[in-house]
Amino acid sequence: MHLLIPAAGMGRRMGSDRNKLLLSLLGKPILAWTLAAVGASDSIEWVGIIGQPSDWPAFEEILAMVSLRLPVVLIAGGETRQESVYNGLQGLPADAKRVLIHDGARCLGTPSLFDRCAEALLGCQGLVAAVPVKDTIKVVDEALVIRDTPDRRNLWAAQTPQGFEVNLLKQCHEKGRSLGWEVTDDAALFELCGLPVSVVEGEETNLKVTTPVDLAIAEFILRQRRNQ
Numbered sequence: 490m491h492l493l494i495p496a497a498g499m500g501r502r503m504g505s506d507r508n509k510l511l512l513s514l515l516g517k518p519i520l521a522w523t524l525a526a527v528g529a530s531d532s533i534e535w536v537g538i539i540g541q542p543s544d545w546p547a548f549e550e551i552l553a554m555v556s557l558r559l560p561v562v563l564i565a566g567g568e569t570r571q572e573s574v575y576n577g578l579q580g581l582p583a584d585a586k587r588v589l590i591h592d593g594a595r596c597l598g599t600p601s602l603f604d605r606c607a608e609a610l611l612g613c614q615g616l617v618a619a620v621p622v623k624d625t626i627k628v629v630d631e632a633l634v635i636r637d638t639p640d641r642r643n644l645w646a647a648q649t650p651q652g653f654e655v656n657l658l659k660q661c662h663e664k665g666r667s668l669g670w671e672v673t674d675d676a677a678l679f680e681l682c683g684l685p686v687s688v689v690e691g692e693e694t695n696l697k698v699t700t701p702v703d704l705a706i707a708e709f710i711l712r713q714r715r716n717q
Contacts, residue, residue, distance in 0.1 A: 490610070491581055491587070491588045491589070492537070492589045493539060493589070493590045494524075494539065494591055494593045495574060495593060497540045497541050497567070510593045511544070514704065514708060517554070520551050520593050521554055524551065524555045525555050526596075526597075526599060526600050527559075530607075531600070533589075534560075536559050537580050539564045541565070564577050571662075578662060581655060589606055589610070589650040590650060591603070594698045595648065595649055596698060597707055598648075598649075598650070603650060606652050609652070610653075613685070614653065615658070615676065615685065615686040615687065616653075617676045617688060618689050618690070619691050620646050620690065620691045622646050625641060626644055647674060648697075653679065658675060658678070660682070662678060
């Protein structure tokens with residue numbers, strides 16, 4: 490299975506002036522934790538890291554640190570996640586049929602999650618890892634007035650990995666570019682194109698490290714895993 494890791498964002502919500510994936514988490518960069526899980530997966534055979542060229546020297550140091558025994562290619566990112574994934578798709582090997590896409594900031598995803606998503610992708614056109622929503626969700630208008638309370642039994646919080654047939658996802662990205670669609674994940678492009686997206690149950694601990702609070706929670710989870 491081929492894997493793309495979007496890693497081109499900055500750490501503005503983290504209060505950082507550099508790529509948040511380079512910040513330290515228990516003595517190692519956040520990206521190193523993500524790559525360690527990838528390397529321990531039985532299903533991943535190729536990795537593309539999508540980032541800004543200015544970060545590539547740091548990425549190469551991290552790759553040397555984790556000793557990833559997989560082919561790894563660095564791919565130039567875009568101004569948005571959507572543009573970065575588009576670039577990543579162009580950087581896939583010509584023989585890539587299916588691809589998993591996993592945010593570099595989801596550094597707590599386990600090798601088992603990658604393997605389950607890779608296996609499920611063999612039987613569908615697209616999928617997302619997701620977990621059932623536990624909170625009651627409110628739909629609020631611009632005046633901060635509640636307009637609806639959807640049944641949470643039908644609500645799932647999307648995570649990554651997300652996985653797709655490469656040719657279909659490329660077609661969706663091309664259509665999105667031509668029509669000016671702006672989305673926050675690749676599953677949304679699939680949905681807009683009328684293609685089915687399945688759900689693979691994710692992991693409660695598979696959080697995206699975005700804020701200092703997330704970083705503290707990630708440190709707690711990793712310490713708990715070490716103790717176990």
